[in-house]
Amino acid sequence: MADTSVAIRQVEKAYGGVRAVDGVSLEIRRGEFFSILGPSGSGKTTLLRLLAGFERPDRGEILIEGRSMRDVPPNRRPVNLVFQHYALFPHLTAFRNVAFGLEMQRRPRPEIDARVRAALAMVRLHEHHDRYPAQLSGGEQQRVALARALVNRPALVLLDEPLGALDQQLRRDMQVELKTIQEEAGITFVCVTHDQDEALTLSDRLAVMSGGRVLQVGSPRELYAAPATAAVARFLGRSNCLAGRVAAVEGERCLFVATDRPGLPPLRARRPRGPGPGQAATLVLRPEALLLARECGGEPADNLLPGRVRKAIYGGSETQYLVDLDGGPTWLALASNGRSDAKPFEAGEAVLVRWGAEEGAVLAE
Secondary structure, three states: OOOEEEEEEEEEEEEOOEEEEEEEEEEEEOOOEEEEEOOOOOOHHHHHHHHHOOOOOOEEEEEEOOEEOOOOOHHHOOEEEEOOOOOOOOOOOHHHHHHHHHHHOOOOHHHHHHHHHHHHHHOOOHHHOOOOHHHOOHHHHHHHHHHHHHOOOOOEEEEEOOOOOOOHHHHHHHHHHHHHHHHHHOOEEEEEEOOHHHHHHHOOEEEEEEOOEEEEEEOHHHHHHOOOOHHHHHHOOOOEEEEEEEEEEEOOEEEEEEOOOOOOOOEEEEOOEOOOOOOEEEEEEOHHHOEEEOOOOOOOOOEEEEEEEEEEEEOOOEEEEEEEEOOOOEEEEEEEOOOOOOOOOOOOOEEEEEEOHHHOEEEOO
16 A cells, blocks of 8 residues: 555464464554554564564564565664663763764765654654763653654654653653654654553554464554453453453443353443353443442432442542442542542442443453
8 A cells, every 4th residue: 555654464383382373464554643552461562673674574474664574683773763772872971973874875964954853853853963872861862862763854753652751740741742753754653561540641553462472453443442352451451350241232232241240230231342142251440431320319320339439549639539339349440630529439338339231341352
């Protein structure tokens, strides 16, 4: 396709008897920020190394800008890699770090100077061009590494846990910064991370991997709101999960029965993705979908379960409630700490947990 920057076709890579990448096929669009998300051992880093050329696939093919990368070494690929630890030369200034690759290519000095200045301006470091890495903050070092990747004008920038070395607040700030720089550069970025919030914030689309395979590809909103499997739901965001089976399907809704919690009544959820009547499934509920109340009232709820608050954890903008359901598991509920005049719930307090049928996803594993 004309708008495809990277095509990965049935790629496999094994180490000994373990398949690190198992028949992966992906298409990454030109100019998008694409993240590969997964736990340790999922195959995401191996896939990144295959794109960079540090590993060769046992089977399958990788194309970048329509060109097969078979037998193309790393230094001949239209790719630049930004490592988690930025690998800056400590004895070179920011300007010289960015210029290093162009100098090795023996580019004319006027061209080097112009391109380095443009790259440093893009990452907003032109005023610090003469500083050494030790004189720069962690976020500034990250931007130098990014400028060094962009100055070569690659078709593809690969990011390996790019914000992993930063503290939490700086990571949040740099997420917005990194996405802004990518959009301004118009270059395809592929980011490998295990950080769910980072992937959701940065990505136009993302792939969730597990066991060397891609479980689902889509936009952050698609994957969070409509996960294809319970495994995707568990990994992408926080979830309350309940094992059981589909008792019946009625139009756009279903009736779900928890098999290992006989004390719970049948629960209503939206129509299952995959499992049919009588089949095993997992009910997935996001914590923000659960509403807590002290008594029945207001609009009738599709699902209403009594419970008791085990713990209330204040977190600034929201409060996390751990609720022990009567005859059931302990679930997490989130409540906004906005301008509501409602009295917060206390540990040990009896509550009613309620949610609509459309909030519950019934999924196969």
